[in-house]
Amino acid sequence: MNAIAQAENLSRFYGMILGLNNVSFTLQQGITGIVGPNGAGKTTLFRLLTGQIRASSGTLRVFGEAPWSNLAVQARLAYCPESEVVPAGLTAIDWLVGLGMISGLSASDAKVRAGKSLERVRLESAHWKKRLTAMSKGMKQRVKLAQCLLHEPALVILDEPMNGLDPMGREDLSNVIRELARDGTSVLISSHILHDLEALCAEFLMLRWGRIPRSLNEAASADARARWPESTTFRCDSPQKLARYLFDKNLIRGCDIVADTQTLHVRWTDAAQFYGDFHELLLGSGVHIFEVQATSSFLEKAVEPNFTGT
Numbered sequence: 001m002n003a004i005a006q007a008e009n010l011s012r013f014y015g016m017i018l019g020l021n022n023v024s025f026t027l028q029q030g031i032t033g034i035v036g037p038n039g040a041g042k043t044t045l046f047r048l049l050t051g052q053i054r055a056s057s058g059t060l061r062v063f064g065e066a067p068w069s070n071l072a073v074q075a076r077l078a079y080c081p082e083s084e085v086v087p088a089g090l091t092a093i094d095w096l097v098g099l100g101m102i103s104g105l106s107a108s109d110a111k112v113r114a115g116k117s118l119e120r121v122r123l124e125s126a127h128w129k130k131r132l133t134a135m136s137k138g139m140k141q142r143v144k145l146a147q148c149l150l151h152e153p154a155l156v157i158l159d160e161p162m163n164g165l166d167p168m169g170r171e172d173l174s175n176v177i178r179e180l181a182r183d184g185t186s187v188l189i190s191s192h193i194l195h196d197l198e199a200l201c202a203e204f205l206m207l208r209w210g211r212i213p214r215s216l217n218e219a220a221s222a223d224a225r226a227r228w229p230e231s232t233t234f235r236c237d238s239p240q241k242l243a244r245y246l247f248d249k250n251l252i253r254g255c256d257i258v259a260d261t262q263t264l265h266v267r268w269t270d271a272a273q274f275y276g277d278f279h280e281l282l283l284g285s286g287v288h289i290f291e292v293q294a295t296s297s298f299l300e301k302a303v304e305p306n307f308t309g310t
Helices: 043-049 092-102 107-120 139-149 168-181 194-200 212-221 239-250 269-274 277-283 298-302
Strands: 003-014 019-028 029-035 057-062 077-081 155-159 186-190 203-206 231-236 250-258 263-268 289-295
Touching: 003 043, 003 203, 019 043, 019 057, 019 203, 029 168, 043 057, 043 155, 043 186, 092 107, 092 168, 107 139, 107 203, 139 155, 139 168, 139 269, 155 239, 168 186, 168 194, 168 263, 168 277, 194 289, 231 239, 239 263, 263 298
Parallel strands: 029 186, 029 203, 077 155, 155 186
Antiparallel strands: 003 019, 003 057, 231 263, 231 289, 250 263
């Protein structure tokens, strides 16, 4: 699998303030989760990857090139920041059409691209002409993601995209991200909703105080069984159908269904087998999944202050 980005001894300081401190990593194609407490260096990393700021020391390559002041690299990226600041007075469709024209598209092509992007993020057409400042937080998140997809990037970087979304909204966004990965677009995503990350990401990069603790890195990548739990709970529209689908795939050794809450609790024959291909599996099940929660998850343990990875 080809690397999307590589860093070696990468550091970024703001005067005396630490942003990132001597980190090295490789980001592969697919969906990668960025995990860490506030102040861990996630936003600094995103800004470095998108070429908004320059590294203080070390090297960073995105698509094999340095992203700083590199339009060829930046043209293949898309960044959705956590901030929900949007232009006042514009509708969603007008904003996207304007951005498309600024990028060099004709008015007609920009309108087509804008409509496809809004459809892809599951924003109903009835809201396309609503003013951005009058939208709910969740709707703004969808429009922000739509503008990311407008130029069909190779890498999409999402900073807390689940904020403001209810469970159904998070399900829709998760499916959008899975579809992007299936179609060849890589995604780098941060979220404080850890079970959403576990349901989306095959790989993780963990930051703490601007560094990647070696024990966390090794624990995250060396052993899938240490990372994935032996059981998982799904909330979906048809627990029976999902259970039968997973049984037919020889993925589970047992399950419990709670009809009142539409939940399915499964015990895996091999957790790594499911999580290694869960994007295709969940999309292929034909079941609408509202929530995925891993019991005793690795991520929940990893963000604890005293976790060592052992």
